Amino acid sequence: MEFSQLRPEEIDKAAKMIKAISHPMRLAILGHLEGSKHLNVTEIHNLLKIEQSTASHHLGILKDKGILASTRKGKSTFYYLKHQNLSKLVNCISECVCD
Amino acid sequence: MEFSQLRPEEIDKAAKMIKAISHPMRLAILGHLEGSKHLNVTEIHNLLKIEQSTASHHLGILKDKGILASTRKGKSTFYYLKHQNLSKLVNCISECVCD
DNA sequence: CTTAAATATTGATATATTTGTATTTGTTCA
DNA sequence: TGAACAAATACAAATATATCAATATTTAAG
Numbered sequence: 001m002e003f004s005q006l007r008p009e010e011i012d013k014a015a016k017m018i019k020a021i022s023h024p025m026r027l028a029i030l031g032h033l034e035g036s037k038h039l040n041v042t043e044i045h046n047l048l049k050i051e052q053s054t055a056s057h058h059l060g061i062l063k064d065k066g067i068l069a070s071t072r073k074g075k076s077t078f079y080y081l082k083h084q085n086l087s088k089l090v091n092c093i094s095e096c097v098c099d
Numbered sequence: 100m101e102f103s104q105l106r107p108e109e110i111d112k113a114a115k116m117i118k119a120i121s122h123p124m125r126l127a128i129l130g131h132l133e134g135s136k137h138l139n140v141t142e143i144h145n146l147l148k149i150e151q152s153t154a155s156h157h158l159g160i161l162k163d164k165g166i167l168a169s170t171r172k173g174k175s176t177f178y179y180l181k182h183q184n185l186s187k188l189v190n191c192i193s194e195c196v197c198d
Numbered sequence: 199c200t201t202a203a204a205t206a207t208t209g210a211t212a213t214a215t216t217t218g219t220a221t222t223t224g225t226t227c228a
Numbered sequence: 229t230g231a232a233c234a235a236a237t238a239c240a241a242a243t244a245t246a247t248c249a250a251t252a253t254t255t256a257a258g
Binding site: 012088 | 113117118129133190193194196
Binding site: 122124149150152153156157171173174175 | 215216217218219220224225226
């Protein structure tokens, strides 16, 4: 699929997905979820040393924009990458950053 | 390079680069610049049907964040993708959008 | 049913982004 | 030099985002 052939609605969707990951906290979250890891809100909140509500908020954005999915297990909600493609994208980004 | 190994400054830089492309107009610009194309501000302004100053502004953001480079030829400034990696990234995104 | 733990949501505030109009700067050419 | 064109910048208004504190919701355990 050539990017330039995307229709306007698809471009909008792409922009929203990308915007969702264009934040240091949210990129850091993706880093922690690489390799099919599942983490709950408290784990993210502790790993990133941010408020619980802030962690929940960022995870909600990533889920809403189709980057993450979640499953509830008892009291915890575990979040994980929705598509393995995203690992590729994230690696793509790190290559671009490091040159 | 594993994304999760990026240092905080690198994550910040990645976030800024991604944020730069997380806008429908700017994604559309990237679409038009795929395949090593060089376009000037007026061409972008006409293609996207946006104000000249808005086009210049978006191009400036993309350049500032390291996504595009530019060369001046006479009265025109031509913009183009700085790294071919970016085409890959952009295609990566379109795959993620279309599934 | 009550309590406690884990998430999610709300409200408020501060900050950032987007866009258009108007203006300024830079470049060519007569 | 001065007219005309191209691009960049300044400014302002509207909109969107990020964050924390406080509160609400959901679930499990007793």
